[in-house]
Amino acid sequence: MDHDHHVAAWQRLGAAVFTDGFTLTTACRACADDLDADFAGTTLITAGELRLLAGATDERARLVEDAQLVTGEGPCIDAYTHREPVDITDLQHAHTRWPAYAPIACEQGARSVLALPLTVGSLTIGALDLYRCTPAPFTPEQQARAGAYARIIALLALDEHPHLLTTANRPPQRGPQGYPPTVHIAAGILAAKYGLTPDDALARLRAHSFRRSQPLLHTAQHVLDHQSLD
Structure with a gap:
């Protein structure tokens, strides 16, 4: 079958x-x-x-x-x-x-x-x-x-x-520990602009995406294009 x-x-x-x-x-x-x-x-x-x-x-x-x-x-x-x-x-x-x-x-x-x-x-x-x-x-x-x-x-x-x-095999983890490079770069821009820690900048990206039902990568690309969430 x-x-x-x-x-x-x-x-x-x-x-x-x-x-x-x-x-x-x-x-x-x-x-x-x-x-x-x-x-x-x-x-x-x-x-x-x-x-x-x-x-x-x-x-x-x-x-x-x-x-x-x-x-x-x-x-x-x-x-x-x-x-x-x-x-x-x-x-x-x-x-x-x-x-x-x-x-x-x-x-x-x-x-x-x-x-x-x-x-x-x-x-x-x-x-x-x-x-x-x-x-x-x-x-x-x-x-x-x-x-x-x-x-x-x-x-x-x-x-x-x-x-x-070829990626090293590690035990699976819950939660979005890994992000594509675009997200990390966008978080770095927010961290520098607003004096945030990297974790807080990532949290702000995720919260913005969540509130607007918007893909996280779209939010990150907007930050890269406009240097801001707005």
């Missing part, structure tokens, strides 16, 4: 690649379409730290995935940390588990989520998140097919980001 799902996933992806090219975003869209998900995203994690949104089907997916970087919690982090799927039928009932992330996800229309770790052998490199706008659970058959896509996307991610193979 796993073999059948793997073959079907590759066939579906092959058809999508013929139209849209061979990218992680193409793989996310093929997976979402096949499994009746409304949107999907893939986040890659380096050395136990949340680092990179590698693929997203649309703007909703980018915002919901970025919310995990901003808040340091969510299905991607849990799937990665525990190396097992996370299946939530209704995110409106997940506020206790993810008090900062769940409201943002719901504001973007997400109601149910299936997150699967991206693994290659003993290496875990991130997670695939599938979202629905209704509180409808994924069937066991759909979860099995999603697992096939996760294995394929893990291989595609390593091909697109080979540095993940």
Whole structure:
């Protein structure tokens, strides 16, 4: 049965690649379409730290995935940390588990989520998140097919980001300990301008993104362009 799902996933992806090219975003869209998900995203994690949104089907997916970087919690982090799927039928009932992330996800229309770790052998490199706008659970058959896509996307991610193979392996951590360089540079600008510590500057960036439901990288780029949050 796993073999059948793997073959079907590759066939579906092959058809999508013929139209849209061979990218992680193409793989996310093929997976979402096949499994009746409304949107999907893939986040890659380096050395136990949340680092990179590698693929997203649309703007909703980018915002919901970025919310995990901003808040340091969510299905991607849990799937990665525990190396097992996370299946939530209704995110409106997940506020206790993810008090900062769940409201943002719901504001973007997400109601149910299936997150699967991206693994290659003993290496875990991130997670695939599938979202629905209704509180409808994924069937066991759909979860099995999603697992096939996760294995394929893990291989595609390593091909697109080979540095993940050479990164020192450390125990996974909760919270957004790692940021892309753009975020650190923006925090440095804020720290110098307002006399903040680096941690306080990062906190101000995250708070600004959270209040405006804006991707953290967008906020950082604004600081780089304008030398200010405003």
